[in-house]
Amino acid sequence: MDINAKLKELENVKTAGSNKVFTMYLNTDRTDPDQQGGEWKIHFKNGMRNFESYLSEANDKEELHNFQVVKKKVERFIKENEQQQLKGIIVFATADDEVWYAEIVQMRLENEFYWQETPELDQFRKLKETYPKTGIILVQQNQIKVIDSYLNQIEDTFSYELDVETDTWRIMQGPRKGTSGTTGLGSTNLQKDKFEARYEVNQQRWYKKIAPKIDKQAKDRGWQKIVVVGENGASKVLTNQMSKSVDEIIQKNMLDHEESKVMHEVLG
The missing domain is CATH 3.30.420.60 (eRF1 domain 2)
Known part of the structure; x- marks a missing residue:
């Protein structure tokens, strides 16, 4: 992964309307005492459910649909790569596939989920420095x-x-x-x-x-x-x-x- 090129590309991403960018940093490190029972799966499900609940209450059907499209793609990526899990998963994605970046990394991450106009890049930048x-x-x-x-x-x-x-x-x-x-x-x-x-x-x-x-x-x-x-x-x-x-x-x-x-x- 060329993190410099990807970071530069993501810094220029900005969407509008219901076409938001999904960002996920997920800790899947089995050596983490808090992950011994596969708790990362619970964190993932809770994170996705919170967005769906919020969008359902906001009654924005188009944005909810876009999020559910992204959710299915992320779930498919995780399922296909579950046997290759390392310490973390990073995802940046939009429903229209203009943004799709999913990587399994050998670095422990802090669990974070975002659904907004721009990708959240703070942890990504820290990985580059660390x-x-x-x-x-x-x-x-x-x-x-x-x-x-x-x-x-x-x-x-x-x-x-x-x-x-x-x-x-x-x-x-x-x-x-x-x-x-x-x-x-x-x-x-x-x-x-x-x-x-x-x-x-x-x-x-x-x-x-x-x-x-x-x-x-x-x-x-x-x-x-x-x-x-x-x-x-x-x-x-x-x-x-x-x-x-x-x-x-x-x-x-x-x-x-x-x-x-x-x-x-x-x-x-």
């Missing part, structure tokens, strides 16, 4: 994993591994294999000791070689925020070698953690 395009760089000795994220969801993930024999970094798509810190060196204590000795001597030079590659990823992917995660020495050395500004350093080894756990730890 979850910008972010690069999470996990570093551990001769291995680096990069998580490319946007709006608290993973867009891409890949790894770099240093071949210590040829002194070159290779990009690895998909899950990493093997254990960190021993690439090409076997697993005996002696070999590990030899690697540790080489790492201490070559750390600055190794990270200086990989830093431009990460800087290029940051530029090409449009990262607005960069977080480096790794043990004290590795994270600081890599950060110092990068030309791009790093927003946060987390001194913790998380290279082998599941990406979803990393995201939760880093972005919340």
Whole structure:
């Protein structure tokens, strides 16, 4: 989802008469203590019923009809995507289909429902500010994993591994294999000791070689925020070698953690 383009488009929407815009922010986060029993379904039904009751009492048949058209479209979207529920649902819609935007998001929302001439965009703007395009760089000795994220969801993930024999970094798509810190060196204590000795001597030079590659990823992917995660020495050395500004350093080894756990730890 390109939130910038969509936000700009929605800011220019203004309807007239009975053709109102429906806005919905719905919290469906199952980890929320208030959502353990699927309470989001009750919030949704109550929100829709309140509008129908108000429009019925106002005796505006055309506006009530328009709302009911939108209601059916939203109900259909929710039913078709119920198995893919994440933390929230955002909907902007009109009865004439001039506006239709429905997205399942990995962000907790505050329950809000609006039926008015313009879309309600406050929460939408906050999401843009809270979850910008972010690069999470996990570093551990001769291995680096990069998580490319946007709006608290993973867009891409890949790894770099240093071949210590040829002194070159290779990009690895998909899950990493093997254990960190021993690439090409076997697993005996002696070999590990030899690697540790080489790492201490070559750390600055190794990270200086990989830093431009990460800087290029940051530029090409449009990262607005960069977080480096790794043990004290590795994270600081890599950060110092990068030309791009790093927003946060987390001194913790998380290279082998599941990406979803990393995201939760880093972005919340």
